[in-house]
Amino acid sequence: MKESTIMKIHYGTALASVGLVAVHILMRLTTGFSDSLSYENVLANYRSIPYVIMLELILILLAVHGFNGLRVILLELKQGRVYEKAVSYGCVVAMIALIGYGSRTIIMTNMGMS
Amino acid sequence: MAQVSSITDEQVPSALSTTKTILLRISRFNPELDDSNKFMEFNVSYEKWTTVLEAILDVKKHHDHSVAVRYSCRQATCGSCGMLINGKPRLACFTKISELDSNVVTVEPMNNFPVIRDLAVKFERLFDTHHKIQPYLIRDDTELESDEKEFLQSPEELENFIQFANCIKCGLCNSACPTMTTDSSFVGPQALAQAYRYVADSRDKGKDSRLDIIDESHGIWRCHFAGSCSQVCPKGVDPAMGIQFLRGYLLGFRS
Amino acid sequence: MTQDENKEGIKGMANPGRYGIERIAYLLMRLTGLGLLGYFIAHVYETSNILRGRMGWDDFLAMTQTTEGHLFLVLVIGMCVFHTGNGIRIMLGHGGVGVGKPARPDYPYDPASQNYRHKIGIYSSIVLAAVAMMYGMAVMFGE
Numbered sequence: 001m002k003e004s005t006i007m008k009i010h011y012g013t014a015l016a017s018v019g020l021v022a023v024h025i026l027m028r029l030t031t032g033f034s035d036s037l038s039y040e041n042v043l044a045n046y047r048s049i050p051y052v053i054m055l056e057l058i059l060i061l062l063a064v065h066g067f068n069g070l071r072v073i074l075l076e077l078k079q080g081r082v083y084e085k086a087v088s089y090g091c092v093v094a095m096i097a098l099i100g101y102g103s104r105t106i107i108m109t110n111m112g113m114s
Numbered sequence: 115m116a117q118v119s120s121i122t123d124e125q126v127p128s129a130l131s132t133t134k135t136i137l138l139r140i141s142r143f144n145p146e147l148d149d150s151n152k153f154m155e156f157n158v159s160y161e162k163w164t165t166v167l168e169a170i171l172d173v174k175k176h177h178d179h180s181v182a183v184r185y186s187c188r189q190a191t192c193g194s195c196g197m198l199i200n201g202k203p204r205l206a207c208f209t210k211i212s213e214l215d216s217n218v219v220t221v222e223p224m225n226n227f228p229v230i231r232d233l234a235v236k237f238e239r240l241f242d243t244h245h246k247i248q249p250y251l252i253r254d255d256t257e258l259e260s261d262e263k264e265f266l267q268s269p270e271e272l273e274n275f276i277q278f279a280n281c282i283k284c285g286l287c288n289s290a291c292p293t294m295t296t297d298s299s300f301v302g303p304q305a306l307a308q309a310y311r312y313v314a315d316s317r318d319k320g321k322d323s324r325l326d327i328i329d330e331s332h333g334i335w336r337c338h339f340a341g342s343c344s345q346v347c348p349k350g351v352d353p354a355m356g357i358q359f360l361r362g363y364l365l366g367f368r369s
Numbered sequence: 370m371t372q373d374e375n376k377e378g379i380k381g382m383a384n385p386g387r388y389g390i391e392r393i394a395y396l397l398m399r400l401t402g403l404g405l406l407g408y409f410i411a412h413v414y415e416t417s418n419i420l421r422g423r424m425g426w427d428d429f430l431a432m433t434q435t436t437e438g439h440l441f442l443v444l445v446i447g448m449c450v451f452h453t454g455n456g457i458r459i460m461l462g463h464g465g466v467g468v469g470k471p472a473r474p475d476y477p478y479d480p481a482s483q484n485y486r487h488k489i490g491i492y493s494s495i496v497l498a499a500v501a502m503m504y505g506m507a508v509m510f511g512e
Binding site: 011014015018021029033034037039042043046059062063066067069070073077098101102104105108109113 | 399
């Protein structure tokens, strides 16, 4: 993938996640911070399909943005064909792993498996 | 030069004299003999107009002629005398001691450039990256074949790129760049600014090929707009501006 | 100093003291980005405790809903707000917005791209981050 395409994705995920993360944080302030973190409240959030979709989107957007940022930093620290390939693929694998793990939580909780 | 020879340690300041003294610390390193650099210190007299280069040449003349330093024009035109002066990349001929506001002046070779000896560094990488971005007008035709005598350019078209044509290849921007402190493959602000100089030139038709060259993992995208290159440029080239404009082409803001 | 490229290394990247607020913003952007990535990974892991049922969730809350946990979260809020604000400023800069216009340089050769607009953007991000941190402390410690 061309670097310009990767960076457009980096910028796009950043802009898209700003609003979604803001909503996610504001949800903690609707019923009082401590109450919003109670087991029942959190479970109710996970049962709401729009909220689940938002969580999934945040997970994907931030994982892509974060691990691409890490990839950029690591590529600048050291160079070499093998190292660069390892960093790039490693970040993609970590990204997929995190998305997978987070999606597991979201889907299983939404389906009532908690 | 009469001005340098008059500033000597033997000169006794009179009551009306403005001559002061600073401690000049010069980094000494010979890669064939030394494991690491060391600093040699010299007391140098200076007037309010004395430049760092003049102080170094004074040391060469009166104290230690073996100090290796590169210089030529002494008027910020050739770009030869770039070095770290009190930790910041500057041209020695363009930096007055009086403007440093310090009793101690430390000069070191520019970082991110291999050291030849003492204050002289190798410029091969800068030349290579500069060459990589095709620093010449690219056209299918030439002035010899065209119907017109020369490729006409309006004053407005000239204003778009003339600032970036002021680059004297001193390397201060590459020395200041935070990416270049760790990334050996980064093209560098000097080359990117020159890439924009040609892309912005209305006579040039090589925009696409240059954009392809810099659109790589160690190309323009490793610039993060820290702006240090523009902070140190002695000629007002403002490489950061050129790089952001160049990025605009790749992001689709400019066409 | 080895006879290599004479690179400053991470020390040079992490030394923001010589080039103005823009260089400091560059360093803070990196630090907050790495900090937020670390927090994000930990957050995804800790919220998976919901799958352990009420007891698992309450155990996790007991660990994080402490003074130290709240202080850590305040830091995360600050990092998030700064990274977002400065990120938007940088994205605009990357598109050529607010970096000035090319012109014939004249002494003292002040760079047009290092102008007040971007400096205000950086300082605003820092101030907003501080305000957000204070609000976060008010919410978490005020209950």
